[in-house]
Amino acid sequence: MQTQPLLIVDRLSKSFGSNQVLKDISLTIAGGDVTCIIGASGSGKSTLLRCLNRLETPDAGTVYLEGAPVGMKWSKDRLYEMSPKELAGQRRAMGMVFQGFHLFPHLTALENIMQAPRTVKKEKTEDARGYALELLDRVGLVEKAQFYPHQLSGGQQQRIAIARSLAMRPKVMLFDEPTSALDPELVGEVLWVMKSLAQDGMTMAVVTHEMDFAREVANHVVFMDAGYIVEEGAPADVLGNPQHARTKTFLSRVS
Amino acid sequence: MTVDARTVSTGLKVEVNQKPIKRRHPSWWLGGAAIALLVLAFLQVLVTNANLQWPVVAEYLFAPEILAGLGRTMLLTLLAMIIGLAIGVIIAVMRLSQNPVFQWVSISWIWFFRGVPPLVQLVLWYNLALIFPELTFGIPFGPSLMSLDTNAVITPFSAAILGLSLTESAYAAEMIRAGIQAVSGGQTEAAASLGMSRGQTLRKIVLPQAIRIVIPPIGNDTISMLKFTSLVSVLALPDLLYSAQMIYARTYQTIPLLLVATLWYLLLATVLTFALSRVEKRLAGKSTSVVNGAGRGWRDAFRITARKEASL
Numbered sequence: 001m002q003t004q005p006l007l008i009v010d011r012l013s014k015s016f017g018s019n020q021v022l023k024d025i026s027l028t029i030a031g032g033d034v035t036c037i038i039g040a041s042g043s044g045k046s047t048l049l050r051c052l053n054r055l056e057t058p059d060a061g062t063v064y065l066e067g068a069p070v071g072m073k074w075s076k077d078r079l080y081e082m083s084p085k086e087l088a089g090q091r092r093a094m095g096m097v098f099q100g101f102h103l104f105p106h107l108t109a110l111e112n113i114m115q116a117p118r119t120v121k122k123e124k125t126e127d128a129r130g131y132a133l134e135l136l137d138r139v140g141l142v143e144k145a146q147f148y149p150h151q152l153s154g155g156q157q158q159r160i161a162i163a164r165s166l167a168m169r170p171k172v173m174l175f176d177e178p179t180s181a182l183d184p185e186l187v188g189e190v191l192w193v194m195k196s197l198a199q200d201g202m203t204m205a206v207v208t209h210e211m212d213f214a215r216e217v218a219n220h221v222v223f224m225d226a227g228y229i230v231e232e233g234a235p236a237d238v239l240g241n242p243q244h245a246r247t248k249t250f251l252s253r254v255s
Numbered sequence: 256m257t258v259d260a261r262t263v264s265t266g267l268k269v270e271v272n273q274k275p276i277k278r279r280h281p282s283w284w285l286g287g288a289a290i291a292l293l294v295l296a297f298l299q300v301l302v303t304n305a306n307l308q309w310p311v312v313a314e315y316l317f318a319p320e321i322l323a324g325l326g327r328t329m330l331l332t333l334l335a336m337i338i339g340l341a342i343g344v345i346i347a348v349m350r351l352s353q354n355p356v357f358q359w360v361s362i363s364w365i366w367f368f369r370g371v372p373p374l375v376q377l378v379l380w381y382n383l384a385l386i387f388p389e390l391t392f393g394i395p396f397g398p399s400l401m402s403l404d405t406n407a408v409i410t411p412f413s414a415a416i417l418g419l420s421l422t423e424s425a426y427a428a429e430m431i432r433a434g435i436q437a438v439s440g441g442q443t444e445a446a447a448s449l450g451m452s453r454g455q456t457l458r459k460i461v462l463p464q465a466i467r468i469v470i471p472p473i474g475n476d477t478i479s480m481l482k483f484t485s486l487v488s489v490l491a492l493p494d495l496l497y498s499a500q501m502i503y504a505r506t507y508q509t510i511p512l513l514l515v516a517t518l519w520y521l522l523l524a525t526v527l528t529f530a531l532s533r534v535e536k537r538l539a540g541k542s543t544s545v546v547n548g549a550g551r552g553w554r555d556a557f558r559i560t561a562r563k564e565a566s567l
């Protein structure tokens with residue numbers, strides 16, 4: 001365990017128009033943590049995750065990655081907005097997996113994984129290719145290397161998307177409902193990959209409706225409702241013995 | 256439950272191998288016969304009308320002047336399309352940039368070059384020297400770096416390329432913009448989350464997908480451009496049409512020479528149409544793109560684009 005938390009979320013707020021979606025959210029994620037974020041639709045889970053790597057700009061509050069504010073920098077005691085290039089450098093450290101996969105449709109599975117290391121890190125083709133094949137093996141899809149996304153099942157596409165994020169060697173992986181768009185029989189293969197990642201010590205923040213996964217893999221569960229963190233703690237506590245009425249209602253509805 | 260004669264309301268049951276008698280379409284035959292008659296009448300005119308002077312057509316079809324004009328028409332089409340598309344990409348990207356100055360420049364550019372008829376532009380560019388006798392590059396109100404005599408720069412050919420490619424750039428910009436917008440936002444977000452810059456995302460992720468979407472309309476534009484090049488005859492530039500005109504100005508064989516030009520234009524348009532449908536088929540077979548939602552093929556994407564364009 002590291003002494004300094006990997007990610008600190010400090011009093012984050014975000015509104016879309018008059019709709020305040022995040023209200024004063026604070027959260028700490030230590031290296032190696034698997035944090036599952038649960039809550040009803042519209043409670044702000046995706047928005048919180050997207051604020052972490054600044055796909056969404058919060059109205060107030062700060063996200064710290066290894067102690068450094070995300071998207072902002074200090075210079076001579078003054079706080080400046082980062083240049084897109086500096087922000088891109090921070091984003092590399094935070095892999096993101098989307099509900100809708102968002103694989104690049106004009107590239108093969110292998111090229112999808114190699115693209116960012118090649119263009120962003122200027123890795124040599126052989127190096128990028130070698131690591132991409134390693135990652136394909138890790139998600140169990142070496143034989144699909146030359147397939148285009150539309151030739152793959154949803155579960156396979158999501159596993160490729162995970163490998164694509166891992167190719168940038170991120171320090172934390174953010175998952176936004178990675179299995180919600182999948183047919184039920186394909187959910188297992190994606191959860192299996194995520195579980196093996198967690199076992200290898202990857203820091204993960206996972207928005208999910210898979211309560212069994214949260215119970216089994218997470219060491220921290222956060223329940224959100226209407227933009228607030230209502231309850232958080234060990235999965236056995238939050239899921240097994242919820243204290244708040246809203247958590248109880250939500251859990252009785254999903255299970 | 257098995258079907259037998261008693262369970263069927265008409266009392267007759269259909270055997271396994273029994274096929275219904277095919278519907279007949281007498282109206283198709285009637286319509287076909289009427290059209291065949293019209294085609295025959297038209298062919299008769301083509302063959303028997305002596306004014307068309309087919310022997311003269313044959314004589315000039317491969318005349319050196321005509322072939323030189325044909326080559327110039329093809330060169331004009333090619334150059335105008337390449338330059339027009341290159342400018343179009345830049346204008347489209349400016350249109351979609353966050354920078355209001357770029358947006359404004361792009362909107363004005365499209366407004367001007369789509370609004371002024373290409374024929375007017377050709378004449379304007381050709382007469383540029385009447386407005387600016389000298390072309391000077393330098394700092395506004397400051398020293399000039401380079402000065403050129405306008406008449407030396409503007410030839411019929413350069414005026415033609417300017418007029419045609421700038422008109423094309425306005426249309427290309429709108430098509431490419433629609434193509435870029437048809438690529439889903441999820442693609443850009445995925446690239447951003449991988450640490451790719453906006454420029455890298457545009458070059459490696461968005462444009463390759465947008466190009467696939469806009470290839471069919473660009474193909475159509477090329478065929479239009481082929482025909483638009485005939486406007487350059489007002490600049491006395493010997494393209495296919497003007498070469499034919501020059502010959503009939505001498506020989507008064509107006510109709511057969513116009514037929515020569517017509518035949519060549521039709522041939523080029525046919526070749527382009529054929530090439531375009533081959534490219535479209537290949538694209539449709541090869542890969543599909545995720546466009547504004549999961550799993551949509553590029554054909555659907557194109558439909559979206561087409562509809563967007565129609566509503567512009």
Ligand SMILES: Nc1ncnc2c1ncn2[C@@H]1O[C@H](COP(=O)(O)OP(=O)(O)OP(=O)(O)O)[C@@H](O)[C@H]1O
Pocket residue numbers: 016019021039040041042043044045046047048
């Ligand atoms: N770009 C946006 N513009 C306007 N409103 C938005 C935007 N993104 C999200 N919202 C609103 O913010 C609220 C929270 O959305 P969010 O996607 O974070 O919820 P969620 O908890 O992820 O829900 P779900 O389980 O359905 O994914 C919703 O009311 C949504 O309509």
Ligand SMILES: [Mg+2]
Pocket residue numbers: 045046047176177
């Ligand atoms: Mg969500």
